[in-house]
Amino acid sequence: MNTLVNLGGIVMKNPVTTASGTFGFGLEYQTYVNLQRLGAITVKGTTLKPRLGNPPPRIAETPSGMLNAIGLQNPGVERVAEEIMPQLAALGVPVIINIAGDTLEDYAQVARRLDGVTGVAGLEVNISCPNVKKGGIQFGSDPFTASEVTRAVKSATELPVIVKLSPNVTDLVVMAEAVAGAGADALSMINTLVGIAIDVDRRRPVLGNITGGLSGPAIRPVAVRAVWQVHRAMPLIPILGMGGIMTARDALEFILAGATAVAVGTGNFVNPRATLDVVEGIEHYMKEHSFNEISELVGLAQRDINKE
Amino acid sequence: MNTLVNLGGIVMKNPVTTASGTFGFGLEYQTYVNLQRLGAITVKGTTLKPRLGNPPPRIAETPSGMLNAIGLQNPGVERVAEEIMPQLAALGVPVIINIAGDTLEDYAQVARRLDGVTGVAGLEVNISCPNVKKGGIQFGSDPFTASEVTRAVKSATELPVIVKLSPNVTDLVVMAEAVAGAGADALSMINTLVGIAIDVDRRRPVLGNITGGLSGPAIRPVAVRAVWQVHRAMPLIPILGMGGIMTARDALEFILAGATAVAVGTGNFVNPRATLDVVEGIEHYMKEHSFNEISELVGLAQRDINKE
Amino acid sequence: MSQLLKAEITDCQETGPGVWVTELLAPSLAQAAVPGQFIHIRCGEDSDPLLRRPISIHAVYRRSGLVKIMFQVVGQGTTWLAGRRDGLLDVMGPLGRGFTTLTGEQTGTAAVPRLVVVGGGIGAAPLYFLLQELARAGNAQQVKVLLGARNAEHLLIHNAVKLLGFSVGVATDDGSAGYHGPVTDLLAEELQLKLDYVYACGPAPMLKTLCGMLQYAGVPGEVSVEERMACGVGACLSCVCRVKDAGGMETYRHACVDGPVFAAGEVVW
Amino acid sequence: MSQLLKAEITDCQETGPGVWVTELLAPSLAQAAVPGQFIHIRCGEDSDPLLRRPISIHAVYRRSGLVKIMFQVVGQGTTWLAGRRDGLLDVMGPLGRGFTTLTGEQTGTAAVPRLVVVGGGIGAAPLYFLLQELARAGNAQQVKVLLGARNAEHLLIHNAVKLLGFSVGVATDDGSAGYHGPVTDLLAEELQLKLDYVYACGPAPMLKTLCGMLQYAGVPGEVSVEERMACGVGACLSCVCRVKDAGGMETYRHACVDGPVFAAGEVVW
């Protein structure tokens, strides 16, 4: 049985990684998870300068989901490269670093700094950040700015670049085409949906930041649809699928819809062993249904569906 | 205590109605609900000609939500006007008819046919239907076509017109402004999110139609956010809020975020008395917190939030 | 008339591998229910699982106000249900169109009609209530019950049905009890003699075969089908079953209100 | 070291109005736990409620491997938890940084230090474990315990604490037991004499007042705070608490790993 996948140049021994921001730098979960069993570790959003993040409360629970407004708290790319990467590199597992910024130049600088750092196997570009120069409009909601960010990052690094798409758009395929056209090696989807929870007793939003990002099982159908649509339109670009994965069956929904690899996010909070349970469950499924190559499963649910 | 609201010309004795497609024509729930206690009854999507709907399976359950792809099964506007409205009119409760179509002309004709039919208090225009003429692009995802539909319906009827917005867009406020500019008397939000569920054993989509609309508590944070954003941008246009309302507290989230009235949808399936529980729960809340007018609550959670 | 009620759970027992029988104290349900109808059960207080689960009424004891359901644990909802040993259960019911329980008069024959009742797997659940009613009507002699299962261990209701006085034929996929093969083979034998009516419930492939056989033999009957349901009351239009109408035109009917029991000749498989 | 484990529920009792004590058989937890630490509990098998719930360790019996938690039913998760009378509970723990249990040596004084332990409402829960440890260290004489509650009925742990040999002062909002007023008034009295260290847990307003009093009096201490948590292990960065660092600069610390116990002077209210 072969579970090896190639995610746009990042070679993973199995298709399972972690969703950025939900697994810290991996080390936080070492007590529960043998990190070396993971296909890759995707770490939290890293910016040029350290960031303190948003005022609390930063999370709110919603039915089968949660809202978060962490606000990209992180120690900055310098400390990630100098202090954290050496520890992670020692594990021998590919590390994907999620990067973010307020300007194109921010993204490019972070990417440049990480180029060649031992252990870094690829970058995941979070384009759901407001573009300060363009009046707060998100890079991720406009195909042109999204392609600009992609180009800026690509030209700053030799590393494989995954662009992470936001589901909060009218047409995800347009976004996918734009960033693929600008050189993205892979796509990851989905980032969180924008949501609000109101505290009915205090008559104000629960979160300090008012809006937050909705994640968890609640959004899974939206995420699977995103993967399906993009894989259908662009079958050749590898997709890292995520959104509400708790079990191997959830992960298989994404793979059957067209994802080459999957990431476990909020699921880690519920079951700290979720990543390994997914790895083992996929292996079990392949054995049970006699699949030798994980690639046979990718997009399989679309096979008998007529092209419109 | 005064719970009377005016939803763009539709006067409701309390702010609670039903979400289109989830309450049949109301009569199906008569055994469980005293329909006369409702602020209004919103009935299922009605088209010019009868429609058979999509092949089964038409629903799939997802975490705290469900996907549906009913495909607008309905008996057509003629039978709704002739056979169903007389029964509903006898109740003395305002009836809102949800209308849909493939072309502008379809919408206009359905609206014209319902103009003046006894008991019909207003129309709710479902713009999440593919525009046949424009190659299947949804009316609801393009501001221009959405405003065209609104104009077509407005000029075909004297009835108050509520336009129902789809959340599957990059910027809901742009859509809201477009349809308000075209004469919509009120807005309703949100329609379902587009989703897919995969049957991992059969390795194909669960729904006959592949994609379905996600509803239920899972989407509530997205719906509350939609109401919040639109009310913030356009505080004067009344909003009918919906998406995952199961209890009075859920309904109050929408009202505090800026909704003038609320609709219970998927919640009816779980608790057939949900609408009345919401009516009573809102009254109880107003008593407990000494609010005399329901209007005092509308948008209250935004009051102390600085305008950006 | 259907009601929304909190029924007290008075008993809950595992009666087969993964098959549970829960007993509810619900006098209004016991009074109103007809065989083939179902109840719609809320499984939990939270929003996952969200939708109610439809389960047929398995047995009714009108005098004591007790109602039983029999269900197979297959997923989230039924797992939750099997864990309830006491307390109150939130149910809607009775719902749907049940079986037409035939008497001699209804079939227009002077004699007691000759009926066959066919159950496959967990499909046997609603048939016990039907047989209770047929036994009360006093025509057990003229009813043959055929039950199919994967193997002997998975056979349901056969002992209880014998106690009601019915003659029972058994078929298993592996031959570990009764006939070795599909239960429809036993029906084929019964169809050699004149038959007035057949009632059936079971997996879709079995019902499909059975409807074909009945059509070929010209014998009327009724089958209970399963569709995914949300509302249970005809409001959401999710539970469609493809049927032929009187004129032979194909259309959709709703399993929750037009069914779950349909005339055997009506269903398009 | 923290573990993910299935702990057997050996008992569950309501000990106050809406306050429950659940006993778990969890030897590894009993061995490793320090007062002030918490466990992170999965409440249900489905996805609503989704996140684990953090609950402090209330009591530990190392020899029998038993651990108790004491919790107030306030919502979905705690309602579920109060319904568990047996079976296995999915917990992670022990988590967080607990109280520094002071001995004479640590404070640098030759004599046994004079300590005050202040609990408000359900905040008393983790303090019992702290007092168990202080009693084991044999300095019960030098510890004063102050407990506040809404009214006499809502008072927690006071009898158990007396049994451990501690002297207890009580305050209630309505005067139905002990002093009529906030428990911090009792602390003010204690602060008249020399005090070495104060431990506290309770509602935020109480802790805020208390930290102000300690700062004014120049007495060191520790408080346990509550923040909303997702992961419980420092990975999600949700549970931030605003603190002053050594240089007096304000920054965020994470209640799940840097706390829930913080130095009283550190927290910015």
Ligand SMILES: Cc1cc2nc3c(=O)[nH]c(=O)nc-3n(C[C@H](O)[C@H](O)[C@H](O)COP(=O)(O)OP(=O)(O)OC[C@H]3O[C@@H](n4cnc5c(N)ncnc54)[C@H](O)[C@@H]3O)c2cc1C
């Ligand atoms: C009218 C009617 C009467 C029924 N009577 C009985 C009965 O007496 N005993 C019994 O054991 N079962 C009965 N069923 C089937 C029962 O409703 C499903 O097994 C149950 O809903 C599964 O719920 P779950 O949460 O355990 O499984 P899920 O996790 O929801 O699903 C497990 C499997 O069951 C299927 N399923 C889910 N919901 C339905 C549904 N509404 N209809 C058909 N399949 C479904 C799913 O596709 C999946 O394969 C009946 C169904 C209907 C429609």
Ligand SMILES: Cc1cc2nc3c(=O)[nH]c(=O)nc-3n(C[C@H](O)[C@H](O)[C@H](O)COP(=O)(O)OP(=O)(O)OC[C@H]3O[C@@H](n4cnc5c(N)ncnc54)[C@H](O)[C@@H]3O)c2cc1C
């Ligand atoms: C380190 C720590 C230790 C704790 N120890 C105890 C204890 O020993 N006994 C006890 O009764 N409670 C304790 N709590 C509080 C307990 O975690 C919450 O009461 C519980 O999570 C509420 O869950 P629920 O599902 O019942 O309520 P929900 O429906 O989730 O919420 C009910 C209320 O509780 C608040 N709440 C929810 N989650 C948290 C959270 N993580 N932290 C703070 N407030 C929250 C909500 O804002 C809401 O007002 C502790 C909290 C923390 C952070």
Ligand SMILES: Cc1cc2nc3c(=O)[nH]c(=O)nc-3n(C[C@H](O)[C@H](O)[C@H](O)COP(=O)(O)O)c2cc1C
């Ligand atoms: C607490 C939290 C923090 C997150 N931080 C980031 C981040 O820094 N960068 C990013 O691209 N996505 C971030 N995400 C989004 C996740 O990586 C993921 O796309 C999303 O949560 C959906 O997956 P899930 O439902 O499995 O959590 C965060 C999500 C959560 C819940």
Ligand SMILES: Cc1cc2nc3c(=O)[nH]c(=O)nc-3n(C[C@H](O)[C@H](O)[C@H](O)COP(=O)(O)O)c2cc1C
């Ligand atoms: C089974 C079903 C059928 C629906 N049919 C319609 C419809 O005909 N027209 C329409 O505008 N919305 C329709 N909707 C959407 C609902 O009216 C509502 O916008 C959505 O379900 C969100 O609310 P909820 O989460 O409370 O269900 C339907 C929803 C469901 C679940």
Ligand code: FES
């Ligand atoms: S289940 Fe809703 S119409 Fe049948």
Ligand code: FES
């Ligand atoms: S709860 Fe996740 S960092 Fe503290």
